[in-house]
Amino acid sequence: MNETNSPIHIKGLRDGLLVSLDDAPWEEQLAALIAQIDAQPGFFQGARLALDVASQVLHVNEMVDLRDRLSERGIFLWAVISESPTTESTAQLLGLATRVSKPRPEESRQFSVEDLGEETALFLSRTLRSGTRIEFAGHVVVFGDVNPGAEIVAEGSVIIWGRLRGMVHAGSKGNRQAVIGALDLSPTQLRIGEEVAAALKPQDHPRPEVVRLDKDGKLQAETWKPA
Amino acid sequence: MPAKVVTITSGKGGVGKTTAVANLAVALAADGSKVVCIDGDIGLRNLDVIMGLENRIVYDIVDVIEGRCRLRQAMIRDKKLPELYLIPAAQTRDKNAVSPSDMNRLIKDLRPDFDFVLIDSPAGIERGFRNAIAAADRVLVITNPEVSAVRDADRVIGILEAEEKGPAALIINRLNPTLVKNNDMLSADDVLDLLAVELIGIVPEDESVIISSNRGAPVAYDTKSKAGQAFRNIARRLKGEQVPFLDLNHRGSVWDRIQRLAGRK
Numbered sequence: 492m493n494e495t496n497s498p499i500h501i502k503g504l505r506d507g508l509l510v511s512l513d514d515a516p517w518e519e520q521l522a523a524l525i526a527q528i529d530a531q532p533g534f535f536q537g538a539r540l541a542l543d544v545a546s547q548v549l550h551v552n553e554m555v556d557l558r559d560r561l562s563e564r565g566i567f568l569w570a571v572i573s574e575s576p577t578t579e580s581t582a583q584l585l586g587l588a589t590r591v592s593k594p595r596p597e598e599s600r601q602f603s604v605e606d607l608g609e610e611t612a613l614f615l616s617r618t619l620r621s622g623t624r625i626e627f628a629g630h631v632v633v634f635g636d637v638n639p640g641a642e643i644v645a646e647g648s649v650i651i652w653g654r655l656r657g658m659v660h661a662g663s664k665g666n667r668q669a670v671i672g673a674l675d676l677s678p679t680q681l682r683i684g685e686e687v688a689a690a691l692k693p694q695d696h697p698r699p700e701v702v703r704l705d706k707d708g709k710l711q712a713e714t715w716k717p718a
Numbered sequence: 719m720p721a722k723v724v725t726i727t728s729g730k731g732g733v734g735k736t737t738a739v740a741n742l743a744v745a746l747a748a749d750g751s752k753v754v755c756i757d758g759d760i761g762l763r764n765l766d767v768i769m770g771l772e773n774r775i776v777y778d779i780v781d782v783i784e785g786r787c788r789l790r791q792a793m794i795r796d797k798k799l800p801e802l803y804l805i806p807a808a809q810t811r812d813k814n815a816v817s818p819s820d821m822n823r824l825i826k827d828l829r830p831d832f833d834f835v836l837i838d839s840p841a842g843i844e845r846g847f848r849n850a851i852a853a854a855d856r857v858l859v860i861t862n863p864e865v866s867a868v869r870d871a872d873r874v875i876g877i878l879e880a881e882e883k884g885p886a887a888l889i890i891n892r893l894n895p896t897l898v899k900n901n902d903m904l905s906a907d908d909v910l911d912l913l914a915v916e917l918i919g920i921v922p923e924d925e926s927v928i929i930s931s932n933r934g935a936p937v938a939y940d941t942k943s944k945a946g947q948a949f950r951n952i953a954r955r956l957k958g959e960q961v962p963f964l965d966l967n968h969r970g971s972v973w974d975r976i977q978r979l980a981g982r983k
Binding site: 555558559562567568585586588618620621622623636638639640656 | 853870875877
């Protein structure tokens, strides 16, 4: 989408579009952005837009105007990123996000890591709530709970330092050596490789447990014991 | 002081969002606050019925947004409380008639004149929900002690965290202490254990809620009702007061009370 002669740069993000403007006068920038949108309405229709306005100083009325003009075109402005503190506080005042780095957990996330070593793991230090799906081409470690309705799909093993009450699929590409471990193992469903096991009963006195495939190819949970 | 904007949402339908908005609005207004509530459930409006104001609707929120009337014309004054207003939803339109920026603009106009703006969110996590949380300073998530409602509440809390809407506070509605005691219902602790957010109120199951909703006079007016008391307490907590939680087991049978007096429970 980059047009070299345009001051506007558009980039696809995981959860929408990031449009970057430069420091040219705001009216020109806005006009160019609107023109670009109107030239390709199909591309922008229904988009979630984050706008990087560099060091432009925008006040409330300008930002409201911008948001309305986008909204008229079926575009949802959810973030304005700026180096200017004034613009940033305006955005906050209007309930817009001011950075886009934060992942949106209700959407699926697929991590692709180049040149994966065997020992690569994704470490997540938070609780995964319902609707969160984590996919990773390696091991996954969660320092927090996995709530019912959350899903983890890993090509390697999955360790939950917390309560596992959602769904975990370890060895998703067929690795039958993968294991699943949790401090409190009360999942809705577990899968290792192609094998599936349905809910285990919630435990009154949870203990750390590890699940692996036994010699018959069934998922087997055993209490963790110090080696 | 500009108004505090509080949105009540749940994910799942039928857990008591609208009832909670009506009751909190009544409780806050009866306690001297200036309150306006907005029915965000466009196409399926209910709040006017529960507040008993259905027959006074002339203009609605979509009329305001589309410029067919002034904001003040769409605000319906409550029958009993002069400082309580309702902006009703449109019944003949759908959620797409309003955008989050429309909501932000509307709320900006209301802020200077009120202490509280309460927004009743529709069920779900789509457009209507996004509209309802767009301008919120505080979001209350309401759930019932049921697995499906709690799971939806969990999802909504996750979305609120991602949208940086600040920490949500939880209302557990329709808790039945007898069922909990017999292990037939999730307890408040079970729910909190999973959702891990601040608790702002527990409302016991109480048939007077249904009776008063049907009459169009929210239960918060009823000084005898435990649910009414619970809603009044939540209203005070919204104002920043520290109010202890109700002891819901206290209304047990005579035998329970004797046992408690005898120190056996």
